[in-house]
Amino acid sequence: MMCQEMSELMTDDMEGSLGGARKASFDRHLAACAPCKAYRHQLETTVATLRRLPPEEASAEARARAFAALRTWKRDLM
Numbered sequence: 259m260m261c262q263e264m265s266e267l268m269t270d271d272m273e274g275s276l277g278g279a280r281k282a283s284f285d286r287h288l289a290a291c292a293p294c295k296a297y298r299h300q301l302e303t304t305v306a307t308l309r310r311l312p313p314e315e316a317s318a319e320a321r322a323r324a325f326a327a328l329r330t331w332k333r334d335l336m
């Protein structure tokens with residue numbers, strides 16, 4: 259599995275919707291790949307922050323920043 263594919267599956271995994279061989283392959287890559295581990299950590303931190311904020315502060319802008327970080331990460335991999 260490639261890092262780019264990992265980035266597409268990362269949110270699925272966090273939602274628990276990844277299963278079977280795909281999940282096994284995902285976990286193997288995550289255990290061995292430092293950039294993906296760092297990204298996973300960043301994503302978990304972002305999600306936790308958004309969940310702690312009241313809805314009016316977990317604004318479209320905060321989400322936009324989270325997705326901007328994701329785009330930067332993907333660009334750095336390519």
Ligand SMILES: [Zn+2]
Nearest residue numbers: 261264291294
């Ligand atoms: Zn990777």
